[in-house]
Amino acid sequence: MVFVSVIIPSAGRRPELLHRAIKSALVDDEQIKTEIIVVLNGRDGMDFDTSQSFQHRLVTYYKIEQGSVSKARNYGLSVAQGELIRFLDDDDFLIPDMAYQQYTELYHSNAELSTYAGAIEDDQTRYQVIVPINTDDYYSAVMSANCPSLTFASVYKKKIVGIVRWNEESHIAEDEEWMRKLSYVGELKWIRNTLCVGVWFQHQHSRLSFKLGHPLYYKNRAESISELVEYLASKNDLTLSRKKYAAQGLWSAIHGGFHFSPIYWSRKIIQVRELDKGSMPDIKIFQHTAFIHPLFMEWLLIPLRWGSRIIKSLLINFNKKSYIRRPRLPTNDESFD
Known part of the structure; x- marks a missing residue:
């Protein structure tokens, strides 16, 4: 059986979207089980009523008083028990069948990580599908203009990410920095797939990061x-x-x-x-x-x-x-x- 840890940082400001994210990531069958680690951070996160949120034996809520999204992800890494690790923002969601395929494919391979495509959508429109850049060389991919940094699109074996941490001082482009930091571990074997595994959801709620134009x-x-x-x-x-x-x-x-x-x-x-x-x-x-x-x-x-x-x-x-x-x-x- 494959055990996967899905780490979801949240400021607790978007309960309906968090509910959807958790539900999209939860797998519980004889082949794959996912522990969902929700890390609530900041003032709103500390005040968040977890009893009113999604409940399941595989879903655990943690609260940290201070810190950025990167600190929340690092906290999630510190408690994760899964053989595979995935990060998912609380306003995005996975496509369950594709996520299941990605876990199975990576687990039974000699690769250290896997990156699938991701869609950009709002409630009515799919704007674009972002596919991994066409190179098998991970160093080249992460240095390119199209670094595969879409957070939910990648899954990692814990033996790789267990020794790497997100930069808690960085509040913008930290997802790209994370992917490049992984490459310092050594030559990584990388699975690429153009199938869409999740959705980067666009909405008008206040965001936790700067705009890309900053x-x-x-x-x-x-x-x-x-x-x-x-x-x-x-x-x-x-x-x-x-x-x-x-x-x-x-x-x-x-x-x-x-x-x-x-x-x-x-x-x-x-x-x-x-x-x-x-x-x-x-x-x-x-x-x-x-x-x-x-x-x-x-x-x-x-x-x-x-x-x-x-x-x-x-x-x-x-x-x-x-x-x-x-x-x-x-x-x-x-x-x-």
Whole structure:
């Protein structure tokens, strides 16, 4: 029998969504059992009445007085008993049949983790399905612009995550940092599948993290990738293919954050061009003006970027749709191997 720990951090502000998340993750049969570890944190979490929430012998509620979502996940890891580990946010939910398949497939393989696809939906619409990037090299995947960071989409063997912890000081892009931290354990065997295992639910409730457009998101991404690049270089494991994936990931951060801190990002452009001399942002305007150095192009685009940001902010406030995200979808031929 496969025993799985599903760790659900919650601030206790979305009881109806938490109920749905727990119900979607609960498996209790002769082949697979899931212990559901709900970690309630913060003031609202401490006040949450667990007696009114979902009750089952495999569901346990814990409360921690302070801390971020990362601290709640770490607490869940500290009490988890499962051979497999999964993280699930309280406002997202799993597709039970696909989750069951993922557990079975990983458990009977020699891989250390498995990543499936995830959908982005609201109550009426599916906006996108995010599939894992098309490379079998885990180092390349996590350094790329399409790091497989959708939290609920991955399942891990406990022997791997038992020695890694979420960065409790990070409040943005911490999911990407987590996936990169796993790679320091060593060469990981990774299962990829384009089947959809869960839903990233978009809603208008107050969120527990910054929006993706926040300047810190891009800085944290760049620093995390740069650290892994240096680590691989120190081990003589920074192959040409990995350099190209890392450059792609760094350019996604540079282009996203350049107009916030152009001096800071100008230095990063010099570094990334040393890593991969011909690299540039994966944006059409850069491809069409490849004869112009991308550093110069980024400076030219600053007024346009700020104008676009202001217009989008006005539209968001007018339409009240600030909760919708549409991350870039990797293409099937996105591989440097």
